[in-house]
Amino acid sequence: AQSVSQHNHHVILSEAASLELGCNYSYGGTVNLFWYVQYPGQHLQLLLKYFSGDPLVKGIKGFEAEFIKSKFSFNLRKPSVQWSDTAEYFCAVRAAGNKLTFGGGTRVLVKP
């Protein structure tokens, strides 16, 4: 069965700091990869996704993620965070024919 792990449960950083959230999955075949964000009191929103092609994916709000197939990783990055990036971030993976599997989430708090 596929599984997804997010290494950090909580991250606290100051505005303008750089953010990197780790995501690793366990499946050797073709996968679709997603990052979703859940702002306080709001619903899950898609940040970015990777299906194929360029492993560096750009999403909304200045976020990007890099797919490294050899490391089974899909890490999320943002060069300079803002207070409004305070949210919970979820990595999700789907192998063909399987359900979407989510990581446990990382709560990010950006201090103004």
Added chain:
Amino acid sequence: KAGVTQTPRYLIKTRGQQVTLSCSPISGHRSVSWYQQTPGQGLQFLFEYFSETQRNKGNFPGRFSGRQFSNSRSEMNVSTLELGDSALYLCASSPGPAQAIQETQYFGPGTRLLVL
């Protein structure tokens, strides 16, 4: 396009009761998936419906059931509620089958269920 809508947004029930939650997908989307979100277990897949047929089911007891109508709207039912059923129930829709490669799911705001 309107997003995924879920009703009701909040619900309080007591143990032993049953509850029905509703989800309207994005117009044109034919797949609806349901997830349970709790602080301890995170986001867990309940089931998926596509074209009125259940295509996949997660590891939840039979008290959890669902259905999909011809207009793609879906309902989820939980019978004999337990305290542990308190959670945020999320609905997601996609144009095609949720497990198909290169499908993207879009989530609704959720229904927060509290079981007392």
